[in-house]
Amino acid sequence: MDGSIARPRPLLALFVRLLAAFALATMGMLVKLAGERGAHLGELIFWRQLITTILLAAGLALTGRFALLRTQRLPAHARRAASGLFGMIFTYGAVLLLPLAEATTLGFTAPVFAVLLAIVLLRERIGPYRWSAVAIGFAGVIVVMQPFSGLHEGVTLAGVAVGLVAPFMVALISFQIQDLNTTENPWSIVFWFAALTTPVAALALPFVIAAHDPLTWALILGMGLVGAAAQMLLTTSLRFGSAAVILLMDYTALLWASFYGYYIFDRAAPASLWLGAPLIIGAGLLIAWRERQLARSRVHSGE
8 A cells, every 4th residue: 555645546546547638638639729829828827727726716615615725734735836837837838839649648758757756856766677667768759759860740859858848747746746645635736736826827927918719718718627627637546546556547648639639630640659659658557567566565574
């Protein structure tokens, strides 16, 4: 049993994470559509966070559960909010700068970065299995992006750089969320993230806000609604299962991203993506398998 999980329920965690993967892919599609219609990155982040704040506050107030937002850990929420806002900038930026399938595939390197962060933050000793996974994961990135033979259409070095910072932040935030999950409920974690970052994101509005047609506003609203749902699902999944166990469900997002890329953006994923993505996914699965082995060893040794 992972002591960092508030209420271990592995099957529920897997199902919730599956829904989260679909919601995240859908949100990415809406972000990209809104961006193509003139919505600025800073504007999209502000509306996403404001909509989440309003929805959660209103929903909890109407159901008489506003007390769920009480917290004794506001500094921890503030640190998570700072990391989360920074991560959103790069996650949304990757979607706007790269084709949807490529941005999604780069996001799968989060478990690889989690291993590297475990060395720095938790002083973990990493053995040959997880070091091999790190090497395989980054080899997959090279195969997908083909930096030495010329980047394929729609992919830029700036986009790749932004696309790799995004999963690094996801890995960092996962550690923060699992820590918060030990004392806080998912509603509180998501609300304080949105509420603390909305005023910060609003500072950019005078420079980026613009008039939009009804369709663009509908896309922005849809992005906010789906984004709020995705945030709740992600946080809830980490409450019921460890990141290492529920990792497999994240990879279904590539199927949705490829579907949206083909049918909405008229862009089929290149062959290099289907060659490199299995390497990145395999690295994540190897990390997940090794984490389970280590967890069982700790249980058997009485740690």
